[in-house]
Amino acid sequence: MAAFRLETIGRHLAVSPEGCQGGLKVSAVPRSGGLSSVPASQEFRYTVDGGVLTHEQRKSYEENGFLVIKDLISHDKIDVYRQHFEDICRGDVTVPGLTIMKDISLVKSKAEVPKDSSSVTKIQGFQDDPVLMGYCADPEVLQYVESFSGPNISLVHTMLINKPPDPGSKSSRHPLHQDMYYFPWRPIDRVVCAWTAMEHVDRSNGCLVVLPGSHREGTIKEHGYPQWEGGVNFLYHGILDIDEKSPRVHLEMEKGDTVFFHPLLIHGSGMNRTQGFRKAISGHYYQTDSTIIDVTGTVQEKGQKETVEMLLKTKLGKDHPFSKMSQKELATIITKGRSRVVRGKPDGLQY
Secondary structure, three states: OHHHHHHHHHHOOOOOOOEOOOOOOOOOOOOOOOOOOOOOOOOOOOOOOOOOOOHHHHHHHHHHOEEEEOOOOOHHHHHHHHHHHHHHHHOOOOOOOOEEEOOHHHHHHOOOOOOOHHHOOEEEOOOOOOOOHHHHOOHHHHHHHHHHHOOOEEEEEEEEEEEOOOOOOOOOOEEEEOHHHEOOEEOHHHOEEEEEEOOOEOHHHOOEEEOOOHHHHOOOOOEEOOOOOOOOOOOOOEEOOOOOOOOOEEEOEOOOOEEEEOOOOOEEEOOOOOOOOEEEEEEEEEEOOOEEOOOOOOOOHHHHHHHHHHHHHHHHOOOOHHHHOOHHHHHHHHHHHHOEEEEOOOOOOEO
């Protein structure tokens, strides 16, 4: 009964599970976890055979770690997601387990927070919302995801990002990071993010910036909060030893364009220098029969501990059973609560 209650609690938490390791020369975690059950050719490591990608698209992803598909999601669908987001921000719709995030500069100002989307920078964990899940389960998205994750696909870590106009503190930036820092699954090469622009995005409103080929290092780097004068939003960890001279690509995209990228690809986003909000919607996918590993003693442990400490402080109470669990137990419960099978066989995670 206790285990059932904990799993139920986990289902209603919008938390980013932590943990990572990657590639051929894994150094972040001292154990390898599961092996992929999805066939891949010797030529291609990061995509699987039999998908919709062309040979040239697979080569591009292999080399760069990201692939942009133009006009993948219709404008009508995006308009539905945008309106639903506004309804959530106004409190007209309640979503179980949803986390609503606000910019640190707004919190620091202690100003009266308007009850609309102008005070919200991001919502996370909408896996129980049938409207926004329409994006994550969209066949147009999943046909591409299958080329990276294989036919049995689970979804986790859903977000709708509402990057605000920067208030002058540069807090609208997102430091360069690797998404795999937050995820405890193996095999890493069967994990992929789908990120769709909900309007035109360019350098002026803080488009994504990526370091092409950085996924091929096969390691998760040490993350932490950058020492930014204007502050950094909660859990916006960045790579601590980033080479500022590394070649970068700014992904300028139109409404409906979608980028798929590897979880070890180093990426972030700049300030929003416009007067409008820059919106995007995204989800992370992994091979359903993956393995959860123990992040104890790795560079990912810091992020998971901070997440749990936040939960205990703001939602659960310091005496909650989470406070006595191992890192692997926490990762297991959180992943179970936030994952949804979106295609193929519902085979469970391995532990």
